Amino acid sequence: MLSYLIFTLTLCxxxxxLALSLNLIWGGVGLVNLGLAGFFAVGAYASAITTxxxxxxxxxxxxxxxxxxxxxxxxxxxTLRLRDDYLAIVTLGFAEVIRLVALNERWLTNGxxxxxxxxxxxxxxxxxxxxxxxxxxxxxxxxLVVWALLSxxxxxxxxxxxxxIREDQQLASFAGKRVLRFKLQAFAxxxxxxxxxxxxxxxxxxxxxxxxxQPLITIYIFLAVTAGGVGRPSGAVFGAYLVVIFLEAxxxxxxxxxxxxxxxxxxxxxxxxxxxxxxVLHLKPQGIMPERIPKAPEPAAP
Amino acid sequence: xxELTASRRQVLAGATALxxxxxxxxxxxxxGAPIRIGTLTPLTGAGGPYGPVMVKxxxxxxxxVNAAGGVNGRKVELIxxxxxxxxxxxxxxxxxxxxxxxxxxxxxxxxxxxTTAVAPLCWESKTFLCTTSGADSITALPHQGxxxxxxxxxxxxxxxxxxxxxxxxxxxxxxxxxxxxxAKSQFDNITMAVKAAGGETASLIYDDKKPAYRxxxxxxLRFKPDAIVFGGYTPDTAVMLKDLYRAxxxxxxxxxxxxxxxxLVESVPAEVVDKxxxxxxxxxxxxxxxxxLVKMIGVAAPDPYTTQIYDHIxxxxxxxxxxxxxxxxxxxxxxxxxxQAPGGARIDNAIDGIKAIAAKQAxxxxxASGPCDFTEIGDISDSKFRYEQVQGGKIVLVKxx
Numbered sequence: 001m002l003s004y005l006i007f008t009l010t011l012c013x014x015x016x017x018l019a020l021s022l023n024l025i026w027g028g029v030g031l032v033n034l035g036l037a038g039f040f041a042v043g044a045y046a047s048a049i050t051t052x053x054x055x056x057x058x059x060x061x062x063x064x065x066x067x068x069x070x071x072x073x074x075x076x077x078x079t080l081r082l083r084d085d086y087l088a089i090v091t092l093g094f095a096e097v098i099r100l101v102a103l104n105e106r107w108l109t110n111g112x113x114x115x116x117x118x119x120x121x122x123x124x125x126x127x128x129x130x131x132x133x134x135x136x137x138x139x140x141x142x143x144l145v146v147w148a149l150l151s152x153x154x155x156x157x158x159x160x161x162x163x164x165i166r167e168d169q170q171l172a173s174f175a176g177k178r179v180l181r182f183k184l185q186a187f188a189x190x191x192x193x194x195x196x197x198x199x200x201x202x203x204x205x206x207x208x209x210x211x212x213x214q215p216l217i218t219i220y221i222f223l224a225v226t227a228g229g230v231g232r233p234s235g236a237v238f239g240a241y242l243v244v245i246f247l248e249a250x251x252x253x254x255x256x257x258x259x260x261x262x263x264x265x266x267x268x269x270x271x272x273x274x275x276x277x278x279x280v281l282h283l284k285p286q287g288i289m290p291e292r293i294p295k296a297p298e299p300a301a302p
Numbered sequence: 303x304x305e306l307t308a309s310r311r312q313v314l315a316g317a318t319a320l321x322x323x324x325x326x327x328x329x330x331x332x333x334g335a336p337i338r339i340g341t342l343t344p345l346t347g348a349g350g351p352y353g354p355v356m357v358k359x360x361x362x363x364x365x366x367v368n369a370a371g372g373v374n375g376r377k378v379e380l381i382x383x384x385x386x387x388x389x390x391x392x393x394x395x396x397x398x399x400x401x402x403x404x405x406x407x408x409x410x411x412x413x414x415x416x417t418t419a420v421a422p423l424c425w426e427s428k429t430f431l432c433t434t435s436g437a438d439s440i441t442a443l444p445h446q447g448x449x450x451x452x453x454x455x456x457x458x459x460x461x462x463x464x465x466x467x468x469x470x471x472x473x474x475x476x477x478x479x480x481x482x483x484x485a486k487s488q489f490d491n492i493t494m495a496v497k498a499a500g501g502e503t504a505s506l507i508y509d510d511k512k513p514a515y516r517x518x519x520x521x522x523l524r525f526k527p528d529a530i531v532f533g534g535y536t537p538d539t540a541v542m543l544k545d546l547y548r549a550x551x552x553x554x555x556x557x558x559x560x561x562x563x564x565x566l567v568e569s570v571p572a573e574v575v576d577k578x579x580x581x582x583x584x585x586x587x588x589x590x591x592x593x594x595l596v597k598m599i600g601v602a603a604p605d606p607y608t609t610q611i612y613d614h615i616x617x618x619x620x621x622x623x624x625x626x627x628x629x630x631x632x633x634x635x636x637x638x639x640x641x642q643a644p645g646g647a648r649i650d651n652a653i654d655g656i657k658a659i660a661a662k663q664a665x666x667x668x669x670a671s672g673p674c675d676f677t678e679i680g681d682i683s684d685s686k687f688r689y690e691q692v693q694g695g696k697i698v699l700v701k702x703x
Contacts, residue, residue, distance in 0.1 A: 004401030011394070103481050104507070112483040113439045116418055128426055205393060206422055211415035212389050251383070251398055263354035266345035266384035 006132045008248055010204060013139035016240035017197035018217075019224045020146050020233055025190035027231035027291070028159070029183055030166030032088040035075070036194055036221055038095030041213035043068050043195025044202035045102060048115045051203075057121040061199045068195020072188040080180070083169075095215065103210040114209025118202050139200055143237060146193060150233040155294070162186060163231070220247070223273070227280045229287025238289055246276060336379040337372075337628045339364065339618065340405035341611070342395055342420065347387030349412045355601060356410050356611045357382050362598040363615045363652060370653045373623050381405060387412070389419035396420045400427045406628045409614040410434060412607060414483045417451075424448050430633040432614035434607045437483040441679045447634045450617075452610035452671050454583050454685040456484035457491050462581060462687050463531050463556060464495025470554045470579075472529030473501045476522050478542065479533025480510035488533055510538040515545045523549060532557040536566050547574045558582060559688065560605075564697060572695040584672075584688035584702050585609040591616075591650035591670040606671060613669030617641055620655040620665060640665045642675040 018036060025033050046067040047060035055063070079090050102109045109115065123131040153159045164172040165179055173179045202208050220243055228239020250269040254260070260268065280287070341360050343353035357380075364378045372378060381403045385392035392411070399405045400423060407430035411417040414437035421440070424431040425448040433440065436453045443449070467475045475496050479485045485507060493503040504525045508518050519542075522530065530546070530553065532539050539561040546555070559582025567575055583606050586592050595604060595612045604612075618633055620640040625632035640655060646666035649655040658665050667674055675683045689700040 001402060004397055007397045007401070008394075106486065111486070112415070112481065113437055114415060114418060116422075116439070116443065205419065207389070207419050209389060209415040209418065211413065212419075214388060216386075216388060217390065248394065248398070251395075261354065262341075262357045262382035262384070263345045265382075266386075269384070270346060 003129065003132060006136050008244060010132070010136045010139050012241045012244045013136070013143045014197050014201050014204070015221065015224060015244050016143045016237045017139075017146060017200070018194055018221045019228065019236035019240035020143070020150055021190045021193035021197065022221050022225050023230065023233055023236035024150060024153075024193065025186055026225065027236070028154075028162040028166065028190075029186045031183065031187065032084065033091045033187075033190070034088045034215075034218055035091035035093075035095035035098075036218040037213045037215055038091075038098035039068055039071065039191045039194035040198040040201070040217065041095075041098050041102060041208075041210075042071050042191075043198030044208045044212070045109060045115070045198075046195065047199035048118045048202045048208055049108065051119045052115065057119055057203060060119075060203070061196060064195045064199035065192045068198075069188040069192040071195075072191025073184060075191070076184050076187040092215070095213070095218065099210050099213050102213070109210075112210055114207060114211070115202075116207045118206045118208065120203055120206050135204055139204075142196070142200065147233050147237055154233065223277050225287075226277070227284075227287060229289040229291060231291035232287075232289055235287050235289035235291070239287065242288075247273065334376055336377040337619075337622060338379050338381060338403055338405045339615065340399035340403060340408045341380065341382045341410050342385050342392065342399065342408050342416075343382070343410040343611070344387040344412050344416075345382075345384035347385075349385075349387040352412060352605060352607045353384070353410075355599065355604065355608045356412075358599050359595060359604070359608050359612045360409060360615045363612065363619070366598070367619055367652050367656070370656075373619050373628075373652075373656060374626060376628070378619065385411065385413070385416045385420075387416065389413075389415045392416035393419050393423065396423050400424070400429050405429060406622065406630055407432065407614075407618045407633055409618065410607070410611040414440060418443065421445055421449055424630075428630040428634075430618065430630040430637075432611075432618065434610045438487050441681050445680065447680070448630060450637060450676050450680040452613055452669075452674065452682055453606075454687075455681055456487040458685065459484070459581075459583070459687075460488040460491025461495050463488070464492035466579070466581060466689065467492070467529045467531065467554065467556060468496060468499045468501065470529060470556075472496075472527075472554055474525065474527045475501060475503045475529045475531060476525050476527035477503065477505040477531045477533060478518070478522060479505070479507060479531075480535070480538060481507050482533065485533055492531060508534075508538075510534055512538075513541065515542050518542075519545045519549050519551075522546075523551065527553055529554040529556060532561060534561055536561050536563060540566050540570055543574050543578070544570060555579065556581065559690065562692065567692055567695060567697060575692050576694065578692045579700070580688075580690045580692075580697070582606065582688050582690075584686040585670055586668070586672050586686065587688075587702070589650065589668060589670065591668060594651055595670045604670075609670035613667070613671050613674050616652040616655065616669065617667060617674065619652040620649075620659065620667065623656045623659045624665070638676060641667050642673075 025031050043064035047064040050063040051060040079087050161177045224239035224243040225236050229235025250272050254265045341357050343356045345353040364380050368377050383395035409432045411433045414435040417433045417435040421443050425445045431449045433451045434453045436456050438455050477489045489505045496503050555578040559580040562580050621633045621636040622628045624640050625636040643664040643666050646664035647658050649665050649667050655665050672685050677683050688702050690697050691700050
């Protein structure tokens with residue numbers, strides 16, 4: 001029971017990082033990134049390959065951040081002229097490209113067999129239970145740090161400029177904000193956070209394969225951010241914990257429905273997840289923790 | 303008003319009872335507590351067509367064994383989870399089976415990626431894992447004996463394809479496949495078999511989502527093959543066969559039994575698919591275990607995965623009876639004593655097996671998927687293959703061997 005809780009909470013943390021990443025780019029500058037699973041994969045593979053070549057785990061995580069940010073920059077440059085739906089479709093395609101590269105470049109990624117036996121830091125020293133606790137602590141700490149930094153960012157002039165771009169790009173650039181630079185920076189940071197999340201996942205599970213990075217995970221994260229509240233880091237984190245706990249809770253809830261075949265139970269779980277999204281959007285369209293927009297400061301007395 | 307309070311209290315009491323009973327399995331470890339077996343099959347996602355029948359087979363065996371008095375006087379309980387044909391979801395489900403339900407064994411993981419992701423959790427927690435995945439790399443994992451699989455490896459399958467092509471007097475064999483976990487090893491082993499007989503091979507990996515394959519077919523035909531082996535799934539193989547027919551290819555066509563199936567044969571014009579050979583790991587059709595399974599689940603021709611999971615549950619229950627203990631470690635140590643004891647009684651179901659074990663007899667299980675004998679690392683040591691051919695719009699059995 002305890003190890004299951006620890007596992008679920010660790011996964012919550014990894015999802016929370018992805019949600020923070022999405023919240024920065026979607027809630028911040030208003031770019032819809034459906035390629036989240038792609039950045040998640042980039043980070044996971046970057047760290048798995050680096051540590052597989054003999055580097056320590058911490059270097060692997062560093063590599064994930066750098067490669068993630070670099071790929072983020074490439075994607076933004078490739079999509080400079082796109083907004084809204086068009087950007088969303090291209091990012092979805094990007095995630096698929098990453099998955100296909102991972103599937104076909106066997107020399108680098110071992111193809112569809114995936115990379116197994118990825119180093120789990122300190123597992124030999126701490127033992128099974130000790131490692132799970134240590135990793136839960138580590139992931140939670142990373143979530144807290146990223147959450148604190150992004151919350152701070154939201155209150156800063158930089159964060160306000162980002163949200164101005166989200167609301168009206170033309171107006172923001174008219175007001176002298178360099179829209180392109182903001183977008184590039186935000187996308188790179190967001191991609192780096194998603195990649196870090198992927199790296200943490202890879203070393204937690206010790207195995208990654210192209211099958212891990214299907215669009216399903218992106219959908220869960222969108223669900224998390226929508227439920228939590230777009231544009232507020234606390235909302236994203238809360239939403240991610242809520243989604244993972246809800247996903248797991250549906251397992252136990254369906255056990256109480258009598259007379260169903262296992263396949264019907266599986267379908268019912270998916271229906272419950274869909275229903276939850278509809279209910280949240282219907283009852284709380286702003287999310288459970290809506291964005292707080294600070295009041296404009298009183299103009300100084302003349 | 304009072305009525306309202308009362309009903310709220312009732313609701314609260316009910317909720318507490320629910321919460322209490324949800325927590326109960328964690329410390330239900332008294333003598334005679336049920337043996338818990340988990341299935342982790344694909345009920346949704348790409349493996350969705352297979353998983354439901356697989357669970358049905360396991361459920362049928364467990365019901366039958368429980369009706370006959372259980373194993374060592376203990377009832378057997380089935381917990382079924384869905385791996386969504388996705389390793390991430392599969393790991394979450396496996397954690398629940400291992401940590402909450404404390405199952406002795408997990409049966410029926412199907413996709414190779416799911417099996418590879420779940421296997422470390424199993425050997426770390428000393429839970430036994432039975433799988434139907436074919437990727438060679440799985441039994442090479444450091445699983446310490448906590449894993450067996452009933453699906454022949456791709457090495458073995460590739461060899462059979464190559465040998466069959468040679469039997470059909472082909473000298474130049476072309477392998478045409480989308481990127482799959484087994485494409486490379488399949489081609490390497492076909493090549494080995496064909497080269498041994500002095501032939502030549504070449505291969506092409508294509509994208510399985512394309513609507514037409516004219517360019518691919520041109521490339522294939524430049525090689526002037528006498529035989530083409532298809533490594534794909536039903537939809538892409540259908541398109542490939544049509545384009546090949548248009549290009550007027552007259553040589554031998556060989557495909558997997560799961561891709562050129564009844565559905566494909568019905569969906570394309572008869573001449574497109576005519577004379578195509580199909581090879582698939584054969585369930586032990588006609589064996590006692592197979593006939594029992596057909597009767598039990600009421601499916602006329604169960605797919606290979608269902609026959610395999612039927613063997614998993616029978617083997618695991620007999621291993622528990624043999625060891626007198628339901629821990630994963632006990633199953634690991636006892637499994638080969640029931641699957642292949644030298645000179646053991648030929649047994650085809652768990653009930654007879656448990657009786658034989660109680661009578662201190664040695665047991666050698668012969669299952670619905672084959673003889674079920676395992677090597678040191680958990681692969682099956684022998685498997686039969688089924689060779690079929692499409693003749694005039696019908697699938698005809700050529701041979702089993």
